[in-house]
């Protein structure tokens with residue numbers, strides 16, 4: 001099967017909408033990104049890589065990094081991780097503090113900022129250089145050592161990370177952060193500022209479609225059981241406060257980021273990544289979600 005035509009059809013379907021949505025403006029370097037860009041990559045376990053548009057252009061993966069950081073922490077702690085995190089959709093914005101107070105500093109899930117900060121704290125406890133550990137993890141998955149952190153972007157975010165810092169302090173007051181707030185927030189901002197292209201994101205995430213084994217290197221990244229659970233978390237909590245709508249329209253485990261990228265997993269079959277910087281009201285790439293919706297319409301790959 002050749003998916004070149006599938007991607008072409010998706011690109012022409014979304015063409016009239018390219019440039020729509022708002023780029024994330026609260027991180028200054030992201031505010032400057034031209035929204036009229038669109039790239040998509042598909043990596044199928046049987047047929048390999050297919051790309052269209054700006055699929056080789058690197059972008060800031062932002063919250064897509066939460067999936068990889070969580071996979072690392074889940075490997076380290078196993079099910080003990082659930083003493084520090086929950087696994088329910090939050091129903092609140094990704095950077096909300098509201099629930100933390102009523103739920104005693106335990107974040108709803110690893111894919112909202114509070115949860116990702118706990119994950120970053122776990123990595124800070126285990127690695128001398130936590131940012132480098134996440135970067136190396138991704139470099140191995142993508143098999144490319146040129147993958148890097150956009151340090152200018154990371155710094156810009158660190159300067160304006162008032163909410164993340166507040167959340168981290170708040171969780172620390174409940175005893176759910178073991179390291180210093182600055183160290184944890186820095187590690188978190190660095191992981192968010194890793195730049196990858198769509199073609200690289202589908203490679204990095206391919207283990208999620210392949211029961212935890214990286215299909216390129218044949219190495220076990222996560223156990224079969226953990227992989228199923230990461231996909232479940234992506235399906236229920238991976239696309240901000242629109243996970244229900246994305247399940248309805250697309251029907252795949254997915255994780256989006258405010259850089260405009262979305263990674264989607266077709267368990268047993270494929271990974272897809274779309275990048276289009278304009279975001280919809282919930283913070284998901286507007287054109288990216290449309291493209292994934294079209295993908296599952298054409299292929300019938302929705303898990304539902």
Ligand code: GLU
Nearest residue numbers: 062063094192257258259
């Ligand atoms: N670094 C961003 C933040 O913490 C990530 C947001 C996102 O992509 O969801 O605000």
